[in-house]
Amino acid sequence: MSAEPHVPLPVDLPVVAEQQAAVDLKTQIVRFVLSGGFSAIIDFGLYILLGIAGLPVAVAKSISFVAGTTTAYLINRRWTFQAEPSRKRFLAVVALYAVTFAVQVGINQILYVTLDDHWWRKPLAFVIAQGTATVINFVVQRAVIFKLR
Template identity: 65%
Template sequence: MDAALDIPTPAGGDLKTQIVRFVITGAASGVLDLGLTLLFQHVLGFPEWAAKSIGFVCGTTMAYLINRRWTFKADPSMARFVAVALLYLVTFVVQVGIYTVLSRTWDDTVVWSMVAYVIAQGTATVINFVVQRMVIFKIR
């Protein structure tokens, strides 16, 4: 049990350990996501939604693989994979939607793209952690 939240602690350890690992993994995956998004949007000229989609898919795939093995220490599971796919579909819509709306609202510059990215990513990250910890990595 996690005394602070009075909920069962998953196999990956206590809440503090999981949050630290989740943040480290998220930061690394976020660098990949943001780098690819900016590359495709501002260097290669892709529309913002397409650039963000490419960044999201690559960053999210990396994050899932690391979080499953390191953060939550979960064995492979088809049920878990399906649950993650559904969660990532939701966070994809949330993240790309927020990024696209903000990108079209503000000037099309790298700075404003980064601000839009941080807001979209932050929203998706909170949703992601809560659902993964409370639901997905408790699936056997």
């Protein structure tokens, strides 16, 4: 029996033959933006639904962030960066997402409470927070995380 702790891997998406060839930076950026857009729809939709359900803004944003970033990780690992499953990479992503969670939820909350109460307050706070986290995620994932084995 091994003494090493078991760290579960996230659900794996199937490999597609086209994904085997390395992709250039431009293609990675386009794919990252597309998968991020899809993930942001999940994030924002859940954020709004949870707000309608009466959850506090920070709680709703926290839950929606987890759903959106999990979706983004699964798509980006296979499609954007074409990386095989790795516990080391998974743990690095968890650490990165902890940082971007704090950044995104923090920026969203600060903007939400400081902006005037207009219809655009919630979407604007979301977009600025999401954009900041997206840039951080792409840079760290491309430069560090998806270089890990």
